[in-house]
Amino acid sequence: MKYLARTIDGTPLLGDDDGYVPLAAAMPELTAVRDALALAAAGTLPDLDTVPAARIDPAHIQFGPPLAEFGKLWGIGLNYADHAGDLDEQRPDEPASFMKPESALTGPGGPIRLPPIEQTDGVTAEAELAVLIGRSCRNIDIETTADVIAGYLPVIDMTAEDILRRNPRFLTRAKSFDSFLVVGPAIAVPEEPLALEELTVRTIVNEQVAAANEIRNMLFPPAELVSFHSDVMTLEPGDLISTGTPGAEPISPGDHVSAAVESIGTVDAPVVR
Structure with missing residues (x-):
């Protein structure tokens, strides 16, 4: 697995399972993580063993959001049948998608306010796997979505459930408060096909x-979500699709929340008011 990330002060990083180097040391022509997304989608990020820079242990790095600015932020509701049952909702026959404003996004460590x-x-709070788009695409087939996906990251999504239960048309408001989307510290870029x-x-x-x-129990797997939404609009580098949660948990000030996605990563944040 390779990783794309940024420090809290915005320095772009390229990593692998042994540590990170400055992105500029690996590819001097690139000045931002966004510039590397197409290479990630194409599977052509450089091998860190060929980079003339010592790896930095991630324990010694304070990570910020992996992109300075994300694009469109899509969320998917009720994408696990078990979760739909918990909410007494019928399982949808097509993706129950919604969008969140960029102002809802905060970096690893939060806090969730x-x-x-x-x-x-x-x-x-809801743990989710997010898919990050690396190349512009429109009307893409499920079989070729790997060509446009830069990588994956864990996210924590929040919902004001009491607002939503008053009226399902209040979904956008219930999902859009500041800090209601915590993104993981690194974009995980598989070096070979990943059995998601x-x-x-x-x-x-x-x-x-x-x-x-398990992701196998999603009603609509990640590749299908990318293809489906590319039929709705052009997807662009930096767009994020958060693929739904296995279950939500009420949170209060003083709590600590984590989203853990096996083989992809973990993100956590304290809860404050």
């Missing part, structure tokens, strides 16, 4: 697993 109680007193269906996504609150499920 709950809105005033007068606005909502029923926020839940075998991986498990876990929602963890206060070190307790609140929900877990």
Whole structure:
């Protein structure tokens, strides 16, 4: 696995399982992680063993969001049948997608800032696998989505469930408060085909697993979501599709939330008000 990331002060990084080097040391012509997304989608990121720079242990790096600016932020609701059942919802026969504003996004470590109680007193946290687009595409077949996916990252999605339950048309508001999307510290770029269906996504609150499920149990797997949404609009580098959660957990100030996606990574954040 290779990784694309940025430090908290914005220095672009390229990594592998042994550590990170400055992206400029590997590819001097690139000045930003976004510039490397097409190479990630094409599988042509350089081997770090050929880079004349010592790897830095990730334990010694303070990570910021992996992109300075993301593009469109798509979310998918009810994408695991078990989760739909928990919410007493019928399983959808096509992706139940919604969009979030970029202002909802925050970097690894958060914090997740709950809105005033007068606005909502029923926020839940949900671990999800997110897909990041690396090349512009439109009307792409499921079989060729690997050519446009730069990589994957864990995210924590939040929902003001009490607002949503009042009226399903309030979904955008329920999903759009500041800090209601925490992105992982690194974009995981598989070096060979990855058996995504075998991986498990876990929602963890206060070190307790609140929900877990395998990606194979998604109603609409990641490749299908990319293809489906490319029929709706042009997908562009930096667009993110968060693929749905195995389960949500209510959160309160003082809690600590993690999204763990097997083989991809983990992101965590404290909860404050």
